Amino acid sequence: MPRMEKLIPRLKEIVGEAHLIRDPDKLKACAVDGKRPQAILSPGTIGEVSKVVAYANEQSLTLLPMGNGTKMGMSGIPKKMDVVLSTLRLNRMTDCDCENLTLSAESGIPLGEVQKRLLQEGKGYFLPLDPPFTERATLGGIVATNSSGPRRLLYGTARDLIIGTKAVFPNGDVVASGGKTVKNVSGYDMCKLLIGSYGTLGILCEITFKLLPLPERVTTLLLPFVRLEEAVQFGREILQSQYLPSSIEILNEMVVKKIKSPIVQQGNYLVAIGLDGVAESIERQVSEIGERAKKSSALEIAVLASETHSSFWKAIRDFSEGLVEEGSNFISFKSNFLISRCGEVMGSYEKIAKESGVDCGLICHSGNGMLYSYVFAGKGVRSKKEFLLNLIREFSSVAVKNEGHLIVESCPPGIKKRIDVWGEPRGEYEIMRRLKKEIDPKGILNPGRFVGGI
Amino acid sequence: MQREQMLEELSKIVGKENVLSSETDLLLYGYDASLFKGKPDCIAFPGSTQEVSEIVRFCHREKIPVIARGSGTNLSGGTIPTRGGVILHFSRMNKILEIDIENQRAVVETGLFTLALKNQLARHGYVYQPDPASEKVSTFGGNFAENSGGPHCLKYGVTTNHILGAEIVLPDGEVIQVGGKALDNPGYDLTGILVGSEGTLGIATQLTLRIMPKSEAVKTMLAIYNSLEDAGRTVSAIIADGIVPATLEILDKLTIKAVEESVHAGFPLDAEAVLLIEIDGLKDGMERLAERIMEICRKNHARDVKSAKTEAERTQLWAGRKGAFGAISRLRPNYLVCDGTVPRTKLPEVLVRVMEVSKKYNLTIANVFHAGDGNLHPLILFDERDEEELRKVHLAGSEIMKLCADAGGTISGEHGIGTEKMKEMFFVFSPQDIAAMRKVKKAFDPEDIYNPGKIFPEVQA
Numbered sequence: 001m002p003r004m005e006k007l008i009p010r011l012k013e014i015v016g017e018a019h020l021i022r023d024p025d026k027l028k029a030c031a032v033d034g035k036r037p038q039a040i041l042s043p044g045t046i047g048e049v050s051k052v053v054a055y056a057n058e059q060s061l062t063l064l065p066m067g068n069g070t071k072m073g074m075s076g077i078p079k080k081m082d083v084v085l086s087t088l089r090l091n092r093m094t095d096c097d098c099e100n101l102t103l104s105a106e107s108g109i110p111l112g113e114v115q116k117r118l119l120q121e122g123k124g125y126f127l128p129l130d131p132p133f134t135e136r137a138t139l140g141g142i143v144a145t146n147s148s149g150p151r152r153l154l155y156g157t158a159r160d161l162i163i164g165t166k167a168v169f170p171n172g173d174v175v176a177s178g179g180k181t182v183k184n185v186s187g188y189d190m191c192k193l194l195i196g197s198y199g200t201l202g203i204l205c206e207i208t209f210k211l212l213p214l215p216e217r218v219t220t221l222l223l224p225f226v227r228l229e230e231a232v233q234f235g236r237e238i239l240q241s242q243y244l245p246s247s248i249e250i251l252n253e254m255v256v257k258k259i260k261s262p263i264v265q266q267g268n269y270l271v272a273i274g275l276d277g278v279a280e281s282i283e284r285q286v287s288e289i290g291e292r293a294k295k296s297s298a299l300e301i302a303v304l305a306s307e308t309h310s311s312f313w314k315a316i317r318d319f320s321e322g323l324v325e326e327g328s329n330f331i332s333f334k335s336n337f338l339i340s341r342c343g344e345v346m347g348s349y350e351k352i353a354k355e356s357g358v359d360c361g362l363i364c365h366s367g368n369g370m371l372y373s374y375v376f377a378g379k380g381v382r383s384k385k386e387f388l389l390n391l392i393r394e395f396s397s398v399a400v401k402n403e404g405h406l407i408v409e410s411c412p413p414g415i416k417k418r419i420d421v422w423g424e425p426r427g428e429y430e431i432m433r434r435l436k437k438e439i440d441p442k443g444i445l446n447p448g449r450f451v452g453g454i
Numbered sequence: 455m456q457r458e459q460m461l462e463e464l465s466k467i468v469g470k471e472n473v474l475s476s477e478t479d480l481l482l483y484g485y486d487a488s489l490f491k492g493k494p495d496c497i498a499f500p501g502s503t504q505e506v507s508e509i510v511r512f513c514h515r516e517k518i519p520v521i522a523r524g525s526g527t528n529l530s531g532g533t534i535p536t537r538g539g540v541i542l543h544f545s546r547m548n549k550i551l552e553i554d555i556e557n558q559r560a561v562v563e564t565g566l567f568t569l570a571l572k573n574q575l576a577r578h579g580y581v582y583q584p585d586p587a588s589e590k591v592s593t594f595g596g597n598f599a600e601n602s603g604g605p606h607c608l609k610y611g612v613t614t615n616h617i618l619g620a621e622i623v624l625p626d627g628e629v630i631q632v633g634g635k636a637l638d639n640p641g642y643d644l645t646g647i648l649v650g651s652e653g654t655l656g657i658a659t660q661l662t663l664r665i666m667p668k669s670e671a672v673k674t675m676l677a678i679y680n681s682l683e684d685a686g687r688t689v690s691a692i693i694a695d696g697i698v699p700a701t702l703e704i705l706d707k708l709t710i711k712a713v714e715e716s717v718h719a720g721f722p723l724d725a726e727a728v729l730l731i732e733i734d735g736l737k738d739g740m741e742r743l744a745e746r747i748m749e750i751c752r753k754n755h756a757r758d759v760k761s762a763k764t765e766a767e768r769t770q771l772w773a774g775r776k777g778a779f780g781a782i783s784r785l786r787p788n789y790l791v792c793d794g795t796v797p798r799t800k801l802p803e804v805l806v807r808v809m810e811v812s813k814k815y816n817l818t819i820a821n822v823f824h825a826g827d828g829n830l831h832p833l834i835l836f837d838e839r840d841e842e843e844l845r846k847v848h849l850a851g852s853e854i855m856k857l858c859a860d861a862g863g864t865i866s867g868e869h870g871i872g873t874e875k876m877k878e879m880f881f882v883f884s885p886q887d888i889a890a891m892r893k894v895k896k897a898f899d900p901e902d903i904y905n906p907g908k909i910f911p912e913v914q915a
Contacts, residue, residue: 097799098694099694099799100693100798100828101693102797122696123696148638159615159643159646160615173890175886175887175890176884176887177890179862179863180862181827181862181863181864181867182607182608182798183603183607183795183824183827183828183829184795184867185600185601185650185867185869185870185871186865186871186875186882186883187887188655188894188895188909189614189646189647189651190887190891192614192643192646192647193642195646196638196642196643201642213696213698236556240556240667241667242668242669242670243736277739278739279739280738280739280742281736281738284736284738285736334638336636336639337636338557338635338636339556339557339558340557368637369636403634403636404636404639405639405640422641426640428630428631428644431624431644431898432641432642434897434898435893435894437897438893438897439893439897450641451640452641
């Protein structure tokens with residue numbers, strides 16, 4: 001009897017027969033980079049997660065935590081994945097304390113659902129995160145991958161919004177950190193370690209966030225420019241001003257075409273400025289930023305009403321999801337770099353893509369120095385492997401030159417095998433490996449997928 | 455190792471003039487702003503990261519504790535040399551290395567005073583948001599180690615939200631860079647775990663900070679109350695109404711009296727509490743928002759609400775808040791600042807219970823606190839020469855922490871655990887939680903060289 005078979009009865013006993021799946025089709029659907037799990041387990045409580053993990057640790061069974069699996073293509077190829085640990089049954093909002101502006105919720109609940117429910121509370125609240133996969137991304141997946149969106153300019157990212165976590169560590173311990181106070185310096189800030197750790201240190205089970213009341217008004221200014229330099233310069237001018245935009249995005253023509261923006265068809269680069277706040281300040285910013293844009297050679301000034309505003313930003317957030325739906329063949333990247341270098345990086349990427357004869361879509365959080373790029377390799381990616389590897393190297397060296405990194409977010413396994421998706425190693429990796437070794441000595445959580453081979 | 459030999463080795467690294475070891479010096483660097491005392495073996499003043507690294511390498515080899523120290527303003531005994539060792543004093547490493555406006559970052563050495571950077575930034579129309587009350591003298595290294603707060607954290611977050619990278623000397627002397635000017639570097643957020651680790655994981659020699667353009671407008675208001683609970687209720691009501699001001703600070707009657715006797719901020723002496731409110735941002739709509747806030751104050755029985763008309767009036771109101779701890783120290787020889795934090799909605803009931811503790815132990819307690827964050831600072835007044843009173847102070851302090859923990863809060867909002875609250879860690883953490891933290895300590899500092907005897911309770915509960 002294969003080893004796994006011996007372990008199944010105990011696992012069934014912990015989660016209940018109905019929550020241990022071995023249906024080959026379902027296992028196939030959970031494959032990561034071509035590797036299939038031998039079972040999918042869906043514990044229903046933190047206590048069950050703890051028991052599963054403790055048993056897995058004892059038996060050296062590797063676990064791959066998963067919510068809705070929207071980001072499974074990210075990060076390295078799993079060294080081993082015996083069991084997928086699904087968080088989907090951990091889907092409760094455990095403490096929605098809007099008066100205190102905090103929310104505790106389990107990790108398997110999708111953010112979209114949380115937002116819908118917060119909208120109904122009192123005067124209306126929201127969790128100020130706007131990462132990709134609007135409807136499907138779960139809180140756990142968002143936090144484990146430190147996923148964020150355009151509005152991070154004003155509201156920050158998970159590290160700014162999370163004040164408490166409850167996670168199951170590899171030895172099965174339920175470890176709580178922080179709580180529901182907005183200030184807390186009792187002990188180490190373990191929340192920070194878990195954010196963006198890709199499930200390699202612990203299984204996130206419950207997370208406490210800061211909430212905000214809905215802004216009085218939201219709107220968007222769309223400003224097309226002919227030249228990249230003009231668009232970047234304008235974004236920078238707004239960033240350095242006292243205005244308080246929630247986002248300053250720069251999109252290239254390829255992206256504008258793909259999202260089928262109803263307004264603004266002209267120009268090669270689109271600057272999208274999101275504004276959240278009190279009515280009076282929105283009015284003034286719309287008019288003053290619009291004035292400035294006119295002077296800075298914007299081709300047009302379009303103001304989006306609330307409905308088109310929402311659909312526009314959703315299209316930006318869910319850009320890669322849209323590409324998957326239309327069946328595009330693409331490789332995607334996330335680059336970080338100095339805020340002031342947006343122009344250089346975007347320009348270089350377009351040039352590299354053009355020289356390689358491929359199309360390239362760019363979405364830049366210009367106020368944060370963050371660029372998402374999509375290279376459309378067309379059909380026959382395999383035959384183009386060498387040249388794509390070369391393109392990745394070139395993209396990466398541009399990011400490094402501008403004090404950042406290139407992370408490959410999705411690519412075919414054939415390419416993944418040949419690269420480190422995390423980019424150049426950093427001097428701090430040794431400490432990271434030591435942390436992993438102390439916390440997960442047997443390497444049961446998501447082995448092989450994180451930086452430095454963690 | 456013989457002390458003489460240690461002094462010789464350190465002198466080789468930093469120069470003889472940068473090592474102190476007289477009995478007086480050992481006394482002077484053996485205490486901080488808490489109630490604890492210890493005694494180091496000597497004090498060294500490194501002038502560069504290289505020197506810090508060499509000292510640490512030497513101490514690591516000889517198993518000598520290393521305690522990093524700035525101005526010693528911390529309130530939890532975080533810099534107390536509990537097992538002797540070398541105090542690394544950062545006063546010589548106090549330069550602003552770079553103000554990088556176009557990338558909205560500043561890079562500083564860790565011995566720099568917080569306010570010194572802010573003054574330079576003001577010339578560019580920029581701010582570094584965290585504002586610990588001791589910012590005139592507190593160093594960035596201290597802010598980093600304690601994850602300091604301050605009145606403006608309500609809107610802008612605490613120190614950790616504004617430190618994006620650091621140059622770190624590890625306990626074996628190795629120097630690494632964590633984080634940096636760019637956001638979201640791949641890998642674990644080591645910057646995040648190091649901030650607030652109280653000098654037990656790594657010693658920062660340089661920090662990369664987030665800076666932002668100064669707000670266009672600011673409005674400061676003062677609401678006056680005949681009852682402390684009403685002031686507390688107002689705070690909960692403002693937050694519940696969906697307004698997040700930049701600050702919400704409360705001072706109680708005893709504090710008002712002390713403040714008026716020293717800095718004359720213009721607080722009415724017969725009031726039971728005053729609430730200081732500040733909103734900032736764009737000027738548009740600010741008047742309307744201020745009106746809404748003042749209305750909430752009145753609904754919650756404020757007997758008077760006024761707003762600062764001029765910058766001078768605003769400065770005067772803030773002088774009252776910032777000078778509060780100093781003013782209170784004039785009332786009795788000593789005070790203990792508690793740092794309990796509760797969910798904001800729990801403020802009114804917790805305030806009542808704090809006053810019950812005051813009655814129970816017959817101790818005078820003044821309250822001045824970051825109400826918007828739910829961060830209480832009951833100041834217990836006493837005379838340390840009175841042993842019986844001192845004993846009661848420790849009991850009352852611990853009881854206040856317990857009642858904050860029981861209200862769903864925590865034992866420290868911004869001052870740290872240090873030597874003061876190790877026992878009370880079990881009020882908020884399970885042995886499993888603490889065991890996980892110990893693993894982090896072990897990954898960074900397996901030999902317990904950095905700041906030993908802090909944070910972790912000696913015995914398992």
